[in-house]
Amino acid sequence: MSPATFERKAPTEHERELLAKSGRLLPCGVRNASFTPELAMVIRDARGSRITDCSGNEYIDYLLGSGPMFLGHAHPSVVKAVRAQLEKGTAYLMISEPAIRLGEAIVEAVPCAEQVSFHGSGSEATFFAMRLARAHRERDKVLKFEGAYHGMGDAVLMSTQWTRQPADFPEAVPDSAGIPGHVRHDVLIAPFNDIETTTAIVEKHANELACVIVEPLHRTIPPRDGFLEALRQVTAHYGIPLIFDEVVTGFRLAYGGAQELYGVTPDLCALGKTISGGHPLGVVCGREEIMSHAAPERMFSGGYVRLTGTFSGNPVSCAAALAILEELKKPGFYEAVNARGRRLRAGLESLLQATGLPAQVVGEATVFQPWFTREALVDHRSALTADSGRNRKFVDLLLRRGIVKAHEKFFVSAAHSDEDVEITLAALEEALAELRESESAPPPTTAPRARG
Ligand SMILES: Cc1ncc(COP(=O)(O)O)c(C=O)c1O
Structure with a gap:
């Protein structure tokens, strides 16, 4: 899989039925990777660094169940x-x-x-x-x-x-x-x-x-x-x-x-x-x-x-x-996973910088987060200066390229391979280019609203 080859299949009828049932029965909705209804999914299974929805779309997973899957899924x-x-x-x-x-x-x-x-x-x-x-x-x-x-x-x-x-x-x-x-x-x-x-x-x-x-x-x-x-x-x-x-x-x-x-x-x-x-x-x-x-x-x-x-x-x-x-406890475990996390983080940092958008990455080697703000991030109030709408768009653009990430953190696991990092960096580059482009495009012209 690469962002070039990842093509998100539309939800099957079975997945659409499950989503409709979940909407009716589970009032808090079980967490989705996106707030955009069109990108809602139901998870079928997960293994290693990958997670697959009921329509057969396989994603690289940086949500990792909100962190616990440090060894990857189903180790x-x-x-x-x-x-x-x-x-x-x-x-x-x-x-x-x-x-x-x-x-x-x-x-x-x-x-x-x-x-x-x-x-x-x-x-x-x-x-x-x-x-x-x-x-x-x-x-x-x-x-x-x-x-x-x-x-x-x-x-x-x-x-x-x-x-x-x-x-x-x-x-x-x-x-x-x-x-x-x-x-x-x-x-x-x-x-x-x-x-x-x-x-x-x-x-x-x-x-x-x-x-x-x-x-x-x-x-x-x-x-x-x-x-x-x-x-x-x-x-x-x-x-x-x-x-x-x-x-x-x-x-x-x-x-x-x-x-x-x-x-x-x-x-x-x-x-x-x-x-x-x-x-x-x-x-x-x-x-x-x-x-x-x-x-x-x-x-x-x-x-x-x-x-x-x-x-x-x-x-x-x-x-x-x-x-x-x-x-x-195995020798070299933390060195290896931290090195991979740092590589992804450094790549994300330089891609963000290249967009010219106000953005930064904060965190540690295997848990970090991009924030769309230039304000020095030291506490909650400085974090409130970040552009959450832009972040939402960014998360959706990644999902469309086969990368699942929460609206907040990237969690990196020992199951993420060098190839996963390569694929993710390519997806990040494309997603950020599209984000940049969508923001520099003039706003769509809309016909004046009829008064009624
Ligand atoms: C720092 C921190 N403390 C506590 C919790 C609550 O843990 P749980 O969701 O297992 O109840 C979380 C969950 O995300 C957390 O991030």
């Missing part, structure tokens, strides 16, 4: 491990050997991890990390950064908005109807990468704060030199637990995640996505002093935190995770 050793576990049963509630072995592997890998708890998703992991911190500090308020996404919990679905005006710091703005009105009063919002403002908020509210939660790579915006260190310092000074949300960065930026790459160790960490390669799993890990609030012995001595669920420590997800960690 043979993961499929083998999952198949073997399926034969042994899929849910016990009681603890199993895969869960214990995975706990041990996480403690070895993640700098802050002394103890571990298992959950069903990244949203659950951030939710339970904050509950642990609240119990430990005996305080309720949470400080999060504007624009940071920590999943669907009521307390964190605040001030991630793209469509509304932000409020003055530290006021929180709920991002969804249905969140009880009182919740936002327990949430404080700070600007990422601005340590002066953040410190002032922490100092003012130190006695009310249960924790500070941060994506160490804020969406795709890297921390400024010294920002995470200073955040660590001020939270440690007041004894406020610092939570790293490493649902995206854990095991992706490095085997020990962002805390290894950036050299800053939080008190607690939430993991998801990459660790289990698309199998439902969320993880909280961190200092024993805080994690041990979940120990049943505390049930009668106070401070006990309930953390369990039907899928906690699910043996299939844990077996998948163990197989994935074996692959990630």
Whole structure:
């Protein structure tokens, strides 16, 4: 496949029927790669770096299930491990050997991890990390950064908005109807990468704060030199637990995640996505002093935190995770995938530059994002200057050339080959040329509207 040979087949009748049914039955619609109805698709299967729709169109996939497929889709050793576990049963509630072995592997890998708890998703992991911190500090308020996404919990679905005006710091703005009105009063919002403002908020509210939660790579915006260190310092000074949300960065930026790459160790960490390669799993890990609030012995001595669920420590997800960690530990794994990611990113950067459009790429080697703005990207408000309409067009132009990407990130996997990168760069070149052309063309002349 190349962009020259990729010709998107029109949806078959079967796919059209499925799309119509989904429109009727699934009100939130399951995510599509494009907002353009004409480009809607239903996925049939995925393998390696490729994903195929029900009409037989095969795309190179940089969405990767929103990040978890770091080894690519249906990796043979993961499929083998999952198949073997399926034969042994899929849910016990009681603890199993895969869960214990995975706990041990996480403690070895993640700098802050002394103890571990298992959950069903990244949203659950951030939710339970904050509950642990609240119990430990005996305080309720949470400080999060504007624009940071920590999943669907009521307390964190605040001030991630793209469509509304932000409020003055530290006021929180709920991002969804249905969140009880009182919740936002327990949430404080700070600007990422601005340590002066953040410190002032922490100092003012130190006695009310249960924790500070941060994506160490804020969406795709890297921390400024010294920002995470200073955040660590001020939270440690007041004894406020610092939570790293490493649902995206854990095991992706490095085997020990962002805390290894950036050299800053939080008190607690939430993991998801990459660790289990698309199998439902969320993880909280961190200092024993805080994690041990979940120990049943505390049930009668106070401070006990309930953390369990039907899928906690699910043996299939844990077996998948163990197989994935074996692959990630192979010598040269990160060097190879990072090199491929950097090559794609550098190519994207120079193609964007050649268009003369205001644009830049930010992020790390295997997770990065093009932004159509010249403004230095340091936080949510600078990201709001980007031209989202142009980005939408760009995503559609790529999809028409056989490349699937979210409206935000490019996720690169170990399954993306050099040939995939070549094909993608050629598609990017064509898509950007068309984008440029469409914008320099005079607007279509329209007949004056009849008054009626
Ligand atoms: C940084 C971060 N935290 C938490 C979550 C929530 O994870 P999940 O979708 O597994 O609930 C996401 C999901 O995209 C995320 O990007």
